[in-house]
Amino acid sequence: xxxxxxxxxxxxxxxxxxxxxxxxxxxxxxxxxxxxxxxxxxxxxxxxxxxxxxxxxxxxxxxxxxxxxxxxxxxxxxxxxxxxxxxxxxxxxxxxxxxxxxxxxxxxxxxxxxxxxxxxxxxxxxxxxxxxxxxxxxxxxxxxxxxxxxxxxxxxxxxxx
Numbered sequence: 001x002x003x004x005x006x007x008x009x010x011x012x013x014x015x016x017x018x019x020x021x022x023x024x025x026x027x028x029x030x031x032x033x034x035x036x037x038x039x040x041x042x043x044x045x046x047x048x049x050x051x052x053x054x055x056x057x058x059x060x061x062x063x064x065x066x067x068x069x070x071x072x073x074x075x076x077x078x079x080x081x082x083x084x085x086x087x088x089x090x091x092x093x094x095x096x097x098x099x100x101x102x103x104x105x106x107x108x109x110x111x112x113x114x115x116x117x118x119x120x121x122x123x124x125x126x127x128x129x130x131x132x133x134x135x136x137x138x139x140x141x142x143x144x145x146x147x148x149x150x151x152x153x154x155x156x157x158x159x160x161x
Contacts, residue, residue, distance in 0.1 A: 008053070014075035016050035022066040022073075023048070037061040077132060083123035092117055 023033055030044040037044070037058050046052040054062060063070045071079045081087075092115055099105035128136070141150045 009050075011074065012050040012053055015053060015073065016048050018073055018075060019044075019062065020048050022062075022068065026066065033062075033065065036065050078126040078128050081121045081125045081127050083121060083125070085121045087119045087121060089115060089117055 019033075023030070028036075030048065031041045034041040034044045038061065039058060043052070043054070043058075047054050059070050059073060063073050066073070069079065092112055096105060096108055096117075099108060141147070144150060
């Protein structure tokens with residue numbers, strides 16, 4: 001029998017911790033998770049103990065069950081975004097679309113003045129959790145404490161020239 005390589009062991013630990021945390025947040029039992037995913041409870045137990053990794057199909061089912069991405073479940077802090085893509089605030093678009101008049105539409109747009117309906121994604125962009133984005137922005141802004149655009153790194157549109 002061969003030993004698992006260190007990277008696989010580390011990934012097993014990360015997935016195990018994430019699964020335990022996500023299951024606890026949802027107040028689910030291992031049996032409930034197993035039923036939702038379509039596997040045996042002992043499989044969930046092995047995944048949460050870090051002795052086994054879930055197969056790809058189960059990782060997708062688990063991500064769907066917990067409302068997270070597969071990348072998040074696997075412990076990736078960054079998700080690459082394809083250049084030429086756009087981040088769309090579908091909720092804002094839906095609210096705008098539900099307007100019954102031009103006046104209501106205009107009021108909603110004005111109320112969301114600091115929000116963008118869509119943001120183009122440049123080459124090299126990554127999707128990260130908000131806390132990580134804020135940490136990175138603070139780190140860069142700290143180099144230029146006298147800049148009038150310092151806060152703009154945190155909330156686009158919040159600093160007016």
